[in-house]
Amino acid sequence: MDKYILAVGCSYTIGHDNVNNPIMTTLKHYELDSWPSWLGKLTNRTCVNYGKNGAGSFYMANKVYELVEKYKDKDFVVMVMWSGLHRYDMIKNDRWIHSGQKQFDFFKKKYIIYLYDNLNAYYHTILNMLNVQNFLKQKNIKYLFLTHRDILSEFYQKHEKVSYLEECIDWDNFYFHDGFKGCMEWCVENDFKLNESNHPYIEGYRKYAEHLYDVFNGKLL
Secondary structure, three states, X not given: OOEEEEEEEOHHHHOOOOOOOOOOOOHHHHHHOOHHHHHHHHHOOEEEEEEOOXXXXXXXXXXXXXXXXXXXXXXXXXXXEEOOOOOOEEEEOOEEEEOOOHHHHHHHHXXXXXXXXXXXXXXXXXXXHHHHHHHHHHOOOOEEEEXXXXXXXXXXXXXXXXXXXXXXXXXXXXXXXXXXXXXXXXXXHOXXXXXXXXXXXXXXXXXXXXXXXXXXXXXXX
């Protein structure tokens, strides 16, 4: 039976903005230079990459639910690289709208005026993480959570209203680099430069995938 990596995240997951990977290329081309695809090659798994530029945690959660249903008869592991807390997603007319995408600047402006709040953004992110975690555990599905950069240390254990949710998170199923650091910090601290949009080049994605392989081969993959 074929084995799969079902990857969900933002531009860091799709491999957006590295030198040979311009914005308007197809999803198939994106996959060639992304960390999930390199990891798939290392583990002999087919990578199904549903990263999306500017996507937030609500989109990611729903995409996990859809992929699990679609691949329910396959052998797969789910990998989610959570993104910025202030990325707000919604569905309108059966279409995803993301405050993190330039084409939806009108939506972002309304979000900033009426909904922008650090605690609210952190609360919703933790809640989406918890919902996906419980969904996958209930179905006994192997998974790994990561972050594109440190999105948690500024808020973790600093808000009583969210503390009970933090205690429900299985932090053992997250992979962080030194504290709450993510892919961005790992690349920088291992001398893999970022481009002008603060995304790794191809070599950074590849080396990050090799690092994950060294850490999780035989345990998760």
